[in-house]
Amino acid sequence: MICLGLEGTAEKTGVGLVDSDGNVLYNKTIIYKPPVQGINPREAADHHAETFPKLIKEAFNKVPKEKIDLISFSQGPGLGPSLRVTATAARALSLSLKKPIIGVNHCIGHVEIGKLTTGAKDPLTLYVSGGNTQILGYTCGRYRVFGETLDIAIGNCLDQFARNCALPHPGGVYVEKLAKDGKKLIKLPYSVKGMDVTFSGLLTSAIKSYEKGEKLEDVCYSIQETAFSMITEITERALAHTNKPEVMLVGGVAANNRLREMLNIMCKEQNVKFYVPEKQFCGDNGAMIAWLGLLMYINGKRMSIDETKPIPNYRSDMVEVNWIKNIPC
Ligand code: ATP
Ligand code: FE2
The missing domain is CATH 3.30.420.40 (ATPase, nucleotide binding domain)
Structure with missing residues (x-):
């Protein structure tokens, strides 16, 4: 068929x-x-x-x-x-x-194309894109949402920041490139609320830091470190609640190498398998x-x-x- x-x-x-x-x-x-x-x-x-x-x-x-x-x-x-x-x-x-x-x-x-192309069987899925930020896991007839953004999606946060700094679309790609040359970790709002996260305060603060004269590379580095730590933290907590044997990362932001690295480290520490589908x-x-x-x-x-x-x-x-x-x- x-x-x-x-x-x-x-x-x-x-x-x-x-x-x-x-x-x-x-x-x-x-x-x-x-x-x-x-x-x-x-x-x-x-x-x-x-x-x-x-x-x-x-x-x-x-x-x-x-x-x-x-x-x-x-x-x-x-x-x-x-x-x-x-x-x-x-x-x-x-x-x-x-x-x-x-x-x-x-x-x-x-989620399903991720499972098909990586071989993951029963993953806790971190789905991060321009419109969505969710942690999904299957139990009893449905994919349940174990954590999510309470305001904007993580990709939207990166894109809006990029747009404010005159970077091209899709912003996440350019933020990642610039972040590689960032060295200084600027303090930005780290907003985890139980199993959920918010990104709008982080976005406003990052734009303000850039406008006040912080180097763009440093702001990009700091947004990534802060936002990715937040979602890695709630993914780790969802793992503890669900006992899932695998973590899978999907959505447009899954292309980001720093996010992959952070989740990989967390999965190694938790002794679970980590999967990311190929970019397409x-x-x-x-x-x-x-x-x-x-x-x-x-x-x-x-x-x-x-x-x-x-x-x-x-x-x-x-x-x-x-x-x-x-x-x-
Ligand atoms: P959805 O409808 O699932 O929300 P979408 O329309 O946002 O999807 P996707 O292709 O899933 O489309 O995701 C696009 C997002 O991925 C954009 O916000 C873009 O900035 C982000 N993105 C792409 N590459 C990278 C990267 N290397 N690092 C960070 N973010 C990235
Ligand atoms: Fe999508």
Whole structure:
């Protein structure tokens, strides 16, 4: 069985083809470069409308459309206009090809493609991206949220800081580069609240430090050290509560080498395995949507067109997991 997956929750358009053995047959993402003031939801949606046809055509060149058995798409969480274009594209494909359709949760897509491509079986997942910061673990029929940001996502914090310092998008990449030359650790708010974290105070403080004349390299270094220590701390605590045997790092910020290093050290100390997918499966991609659609469909999930409306606030713990059978409750 082959599934075509459409990803379009924010500013990236992704199309993937995956078969039921977990082989990724096609996976391509096109990013819309936002203007200096940040993502304009309407323009991001226009970007999806322009780029989906191009990528879908390319995917059909890899696998003829007659051989595609299922269409899946990211139903949420995300920006309303982007989600509407993605759902419309998926419905049009499903109706014209006369194939079933499945809407999936984007966050769980990150987790499942991570498991598929790394071999992790039952990980505690730290999911860090531009729109989300969550610690997820499977227990009794659902992925539960063991900790999360109470305000902005960690990637958003890095991107907003970068934008304020006239660095290009995606900001996290440039913050990481500059942080390598930072030496001085500037004191910034370290905000852990039980199992949760907040980043807006850290962001404001970092911008102020830069405006007061601190070296950009030092501020970048200090943001990374502070923010990554916060999420490593709550991941370690969630490990103690859940006793999970593995930790997996996913989402766009998982590309960061310093974050990987900190988590690796923590996992060694806790004697658990640490996994990070290769870069094309860390950030948003169509293959993760295709793979999750397949898992759900093969295990009995069916969706009518009426049920394919976007869900902008689709939380990870709303998904009824029908595909995990070997982890006892
Ligand atoms: P989601 O919808 O899951 O929130 P997203 O739209 O933010 O995803 P992703 O590709 O998962 O997309 O993540 C993008 C984020 O990753 C951006 O905030 C970007 O700055 C950040 N990022 C990318 N590379 C790095 C890096 N090397 N270091 C830190 N952050 C990075
Ligand atoms: Fe994502």
